[in-house]
Amino acid sequence: MSLPLTEEQRKKIEENRQKALARRAEKLLAEQRQNAGSGFTVAATPSQSKQGPSQTPPRDPSNSGSHGVVFKQQNPRSSSNGDQRPPNSQSFQLSTSTWTQGTWKRQEKMPTACPSHSPPSQMTVTGISPPLAHSPPEVTSQQLLGYELGYGHPQASHETTLTPFANTAHEPLAKAKNSQETAASSFRPRDPESEARMSRPSTSGQNISDIRCGSGSVTPKTEGRLQQKSGTPLQKAASSQQGMCIRDGDRFQVKIGYNVELIAVFKSLSSRRYDPATKTWNFSMTDYDALMRAAQHLPAVTLQPLEGAEGRREPPSTGSGSVAQACLPAAPSLTFVKGQCVLISRARFEADIGYSEGLIALFQQMDSRNYDVKTRKWNFLLEEHSKLIERARCLPQVQLDPLPKTLTLAFASQLEKTSLCPVANIPEADLSGVDSKLVSSLLPFQRTGVNFAIAKRGRLLLADDMGLGKTIQAICIAAYYQKEWPLLVVVPSSVRFTWEQAFRRWLPSLRPDRINVVVTGKDCLTAGLVNIVSFDLLSKLERQLKTPFKVVIIDESHFLKNIKTARCRAAMPLLKVAKRVILLSGTPAMSRPAELYTQILAVKPTFFPQFHAFGLRYCGAKRMPWGWDYSGSSNLGELKLLLEEAVMLRRLKCDVLSQLPAKQRKMVVVAPGQISAGTRAALDAMAKEMTTKDKTKQQQKEALILFFNRTAEAKIPSVIEYILDLLESGREKFLVFAHHKVVLDAITKQLERKCVQYIRIDGSTPSADREDLCQQFQQSQGHAVAVLSITAANMGLTFSSAELVVFAELFWNPGVLIQAEDRVHRIGQLNSVGIHYLVARGTADDYLWPLIQEKIKVLGEAGLSETNFSEMTEATGYFYKDPKQQKIYDLFQKSFEEDGSDVALLEAAESFDPGSASGAGSWDTGDTPDESTLLGSPLKKKRFEFFDNWDSFTSPL
């Protein structure tokens, strides 16, 4: 079993490899000098040298010690993946021609299809024949080898400039060339000097016309010797572009600069794929011959064949001067295959590796073998993993990497044949120690979630879809470990108080004063038995901790995705030492697997202690000039299996839809801490005014209106924070209803700042535009928010592509609220929808919320509505209790039910300007056009019509 190599090890291996190659190169040079002296032409490529007695003596291709050192075909992709395994020297191939040439000329820059790389250059070697005479004195074999292997050519002639592309492209040219493909004879000397050289006979009586180094290689061409197949054009322009084919599993890629004709050929091949990362085209092997044949007809292109693929080519012409190919070895014997084992299910793994005869024979010996015709790969039971790896190690030319250690640990029972169960069995946990109210409220899938968590000893990532009740499950799991409390709950700041309410609701046995919500940086992090803190405050307060928390809940754990952030740096050490870690997120990774790393580390610190190993396996890590790029993805199926086995539980709404209500309403208590002291004082004063006995009815009403307006203003920061948290949590599409213009303005302004797509429909939106806006939202991809006026957009519109409605403000008429909810909850909606009511303590919401519930209850009793509003509130104790509150509540109720009273409130909502003399508003709403003129318009009338429209209360679909 191989573990990923460290940088240090890789460097060492690379050094050794270079040394070995240098030794070989020197040996070959010496040999060539000998041959040259004895009258052999050794500048020919190995294939030429193998092609019969008429040119050079036949060689044993496996004999790396003579004309060709055989190298592993280096796939730039695999090298970029950090595979620094020492190469099997038998599996590399380097032509003697590569390093027995004359002076290297500076390459010319040319346009390339691979903009990220420097273009492959045309390099002309000027000193040519006989080859050995042209070994450039300033270019040692070591240097050339280094160059050959993609390490540049730093010490070569100062005239030579090599590019990464040239480096990587070089290798196949080193391989034996098929004369018909290289068409070397067509190369013309570029200058009189080379012309003269061309005419200089080689010791074997053959002229080498030119040596070209396309893509950074040097290819000797033997005039008159390498012939095109009869009838095929052989002439290649001296400046023709050099390219190469590189094997990549059962495909091959073509490394070459931009050539319009060649691109046309590429596009004609059905198996073509373009890889934007490497900016290269790749093809199935089935298209190989077709491509090579077509390339042969392009005079401006010289495409070097695949290493070891010569055997695939058509039989050579037997005419005089043709190259005998029949003696070439079959491709497989030369091809080094490298691959890895990948998990494909809880019980089976697949060998992801190219073709090798020996390997296939080995696969066929495995009892559990199975060939997947779709993927064209073999797979086996995990219990045969060790056996297969051991035997594959004995095969030359094969490197089959085993499953990573993390996987073998996570799936130990399957590997050891102790469990072959396709689905993990989760035992039923004993929850007798947890509040019965909580346990009895768990839906069946939530109970499974709790069982899973306890089976994982309280360390998991609960990644249920949004709205599936992760809170109740987390509280239950934490309560199971109550003996290990105090408990730390880290949450986005906008939901701190919602969590407090949830603890009060689900754990009645927990005294409310034992719940500590940390509100400022001066508060104590450990004051309660349950301590709720925001991510940001945690980073300020973690130093307070003398003894670590044993049980920690992290809500929206994807907030930790970036290890460099302060919140992550604060949380990770706590999680490392905690005994139980309950991570909650409906969207643990939003764009790439790298985002999962910290969450996996939090749950299983031993799985991937170093990010690099994780990055190599699952993030498609690529080595770039500036370092490693981990933004990709690889082996995702395996990652999913690993997560499901050991880290994560995720259920989607559609999996458990039958257990869910059609609508899930949630009261979100927004942070009262965000209401400024001034606003709070103003709100208190207004509440007092309303309850003062000597006030006239009109004065009371005015006070009420102002109270309502000030509430809107006070809630703005919390509302904005909540919306931004939703977006950060991966909520893509949702509706936000508000009533006051100042609130709608503040929301849209913030969305603009954050470049989030939104539509807005309020009283000023012309009817003709509404449907278009609606369609725009319905069809939008990615993040989109519909910012809607409660009174102007609560009916006649369909937003069924969203599954969440947020009420930034409350409204005294529940019928209107329910209508607004039903913009999403309607025909076309296949999911359970979430409705979040943002409620701020110490504001008019304290009175509006009970009022709404009271009315809903009445409607529910009449069969006109669901009644779970009040269940929610009773449970959280969010009810008016003191006599003063009762009075304001009554006032609200009376005011809004009297004819015309609400008109005044609506007008006030439109015209309220927090910056006006009537109030000392603190919220920057920007330029707010005065819409009071609208009040007399027909639109205004329309907005008021719904108040008596009680028939439109919608019962669940």
Ligand SMILES: Nc1ncnc2c1ncn2[C@@H]1O[C@H](COP(=O)(O)OP(=O)(O)OP(=O)(O)O)[C@@H](O)[C@H]1O
């Ligand atoms: N078993 C249950 N009984 C009653 N109400 C429940 C139950 N489970 C969940 N709910 C309610 O469903 C609503 C959504 O639950 P919760 O907020 O926990 O979902 P979530 O999975 O955390 O969603 P998000 O990812 O959006 O935060 C809440 O109002 C919650 O009280």
